[in-house]
Amino acid sequence: MLLSSPAIILTAAVSLLAAILGLLFGFGAGRTRSRLRIDAPAMSGHPELERALRIQGNTVEQLVVFLPALWLAALYFQGWWAPILGLIWCLGRVLYAFTYGDYRARFPGFALTALPTVILMVLATVGIFNAWTASSV
Numbered sequence: 001m002l003l004s005s006p007a008i009i010l011t012a013a014v015s016l017l018a019a020i021l022g023l024l025f026g027f028g029a030g031r032t033r034s035r036l037r038i039d040a041p042a043m044s045g046h047p048e049l050e051r052a053l054r055i056q057g058n059t060v061e062q063l064v065v066f067l068p069a070l071w072l073a074a075l076y077f078q079g080w081w082a083p084i085l086g087l088i089w090c091l092g093r094v095l096y097a098f099t100y101g102d103y104r105a106r107f108p109g110f111a112l113t114a115l116p117t118v119i120l121m122v123l124a125t126v127g128i129f130n131a132w133t134a135s136s137v
Contacts, residue, residue: 007083011074013066014086021093022063025056028097055097062093062113066124069120076127085123092116 002008032052038045043053065088074082092112099105 004079007078007080008074010080010083011070014083014090015070017090018066018070018086018093021090022056022059025052025059025093025097029053029056035041043121051100055100058096059093059136062089062117066113066117066120069124071119072124073120073127076131077123078127082120089113089116 029049029052031051033040033083035044038049038051044050066086070082070086070089073085089112092109094109094112096106099109
C-alpha cells in the first residue's frame, strides 16, 4: 500500500472535506449567533442558534468516531470502500444539517452518517484482524 494510491488519496480528500464541513458548520453557528445578536458564552436564547449549535456539536461528535474508522478501514481493509463510505458520510452530514428542524426529516441524514461509520468500523476490524493473523504466521 502506497500513500500515493488512488484510494488513499481519495480517503485524504474525503477527510479534508469532512473537516471543512465541520468548520463550515462552526462558522454557521457563529454567523447565526452574530445575526441574532446573542453574545458568547450564551448557548441558548433562540431556536435558530440552538439548531446551529446542535448541528455543529453533533458533527464534531461524529467526526471523533468517523475519522479514525475511515483511516483504519482505508489502511487495513484497503480498496475503494473506505473513501466511498466517507463520501456518503459527508453527504449525510449535509442532509442532516439541512433537515435538522424536524427529527423525522433529519433521520435519513443521521442514518447516512451513522451507518457508514459502523460499516467502516467493521471493515477496520476485519482488516486489522486479517493483518494480525497474517503477521502471526
